[in-house]
Amino acid sequence: xxxxxxxxxxxxxxxxxxxxxxxxxxxGHNTVSWYQQALGQGPQFIFxxxxxxxxxxxxxxxRFSGLQFPNYSSELNVNALELDDSALYLCASSSSGAGDTxxxxxxxxxxxx
Amino acid sequence: AQSVAQPEDQVNVAxxxxxxxxxxxxVSGNPYLFWYVQYPNRGLQFLLKYxxxxxxxxxxxxxxxxxxxxxxxxxxxxxxxxxxxxxxxxCAVRDMGSGGGADGLTFGKGTHxxxxx
Numbered sequence: 001x002x003x004x005x006x007x008x009x010x011x012x013x014x015x016x017x018x019x020x021x022x023x024x025x026x027x028g029h030n031t032v033s034w035y036q037q038a039l040g041q042g043p044q045f046i047f048x049x050x051x052x053x054x055x056x057x058x059x060x061x062x063r064f065s066g067l068q069f070p071n072y073s074s075e076l077n078v079n080a081l082e083l084d085d086s087a088l089y090l091c092a093s094s095s096s097g098a099g100d101t102x103x104x105x106x107x108x109x110x111x112x113x
Numbered sequence: 114a115q116s117v118a119q120p121e122d123q124v125n126v127a128x129x130x131x132x133x134x135x136x137x138x139x140v141s142g143n144p145y146l147f148w149y150v151q152y153p154n155r156g157l158q159f160l161l162k163y164x165x166x167x168x169x170x171x172x173x174x175x176x177x178x179x180x181x182x183x184x185x186x187x188x189x190x191x192x193x194x195x196x197x198x199x200x201x202x203x204c205a206v207r208d209m210g211s212g213g214g215a216d217g218l219t220f221g222k223g224t225h226x227x228x229x230x
Contacts, residue, residue, distance in 0.1 A: 004156075033217055042117075042203055043157070045217030058217055090156055098207055099145045099164045102218060104156040 004093050004105035012111045013081050021076040021108045023091030029103070031055070031096050032074040034066060037088040037107070049074055050096055078110075086112045115140045117206050119221035126194045127229050134189040134224045136204030146187040147205040147218065148178055157203065163187060174198070194228045201225055 005024045013019050025032050031050045035043035045058035049068035063079040072093070078085055088109050092102035116139045126132045138144055145164055149157040161172025168180045178189045187204060202225075205218040 006156075035217070035220075040222075042205075042220030042222045043218075045219070048217055056217060092157075098209060099162070101147070101159050101162060103159060104149070106156040109154075 004091060004103055006089075006091050006105040006108050008108060009106070010109045010111075012113065014113050015081055015083060017081050017112075018077065018079045019081060019110060021078075021089050021091075021110070023074045023076070023093075023105060025072045025074070025091075025093030026103050029093035029095055030072050031094045031100075032068055032072065033092045033094070033102055034074070034076045035090040035092065036060070037090055038084075039087070043090055046076070081112045083112050086110060115144075115206050115208050115219045117204050117219055117221035119202075119204055119224045121224050122222075123225040123227060125227045125229060128196055129193055132191050132194045132198070132226065132228070134202050134204075134226060136187045136189065136221060137185050138187060138204070138206040139185065140206055140208040143209040144187075145207045145209055146178075146180060147207075148172065148176070148187075148189050149203045149205065149220075151201045151203065151223070160189070160202075196228045196230055199226055199228045 007022045033048040034046040037043045046060050047057040048055045052068045065077045067075045088107045090107045092104045094100045094102045118137045147162045148160040163180045171177045201223045203223045204221045
């Protein structure tokens with residue numbers, strides 16, 4: 001059974017640029033959630049995708065957007081990057097129930113200069 | 114709205130002693146509760162969860178947690194700490210009433226657990 005994978009591992013961008021992060025979900029899971037973890041903080045929920053549609057969203061602006069594909073993999077896109085977007089971005093896959101465990105990938109470290 | 118508090122930024126325990134990492138939560142309905150561990154520059158690893166049933170939940174690596182509804186707490190415990198348990202621990206909550214998990218997990222700020230040889 002393959003776990004959750006994310007790419008790239010690290011990324012450096014400049015302010016104003018756009019970035020795309022990718023996530024492959026664990027086998028058998030149909031739901032992907034994205035989180036932002038700033039340095040020294042707990043993860044913050046960005047949004048969740050289920051059956052290729054956004055299923056819920058945290059307190060993040062519209063310049064954070066996503067996609068889910070038929071194979072349940074997902075992308076997180078961030079436009080007009082700001083310095084405060086520098087963080088570890090975590091993807092988690094799960095089944096669709098509210099009590100189902102979310103399994104996390106290793107994360108993508110984004111640095112915005 | 115749901116929230117989690119981890120009142121201790123750091124917990125220091127001698128190897129072989131019991132450990133406790135504290136967590137309290139707030140939800141409007143009934144909670145699903147989770148504990149995760151994070152090693153440096155890594156993602157989160159699932160330890161255990163409370164859904165329903167027995168208040169004492171057993172998880173990976175000898176960890177357990179006790180759900181206390183009256184105190185709205187879900188403290189993580191281990192009878193005998195190992196140096197390899199040193200890591201960052203996160204408590205998380207989701208309201209059972211949230212439709213299909215659409216609210217996501219709400220995490221605490223984390224507690225650094227340091228086990229001294």
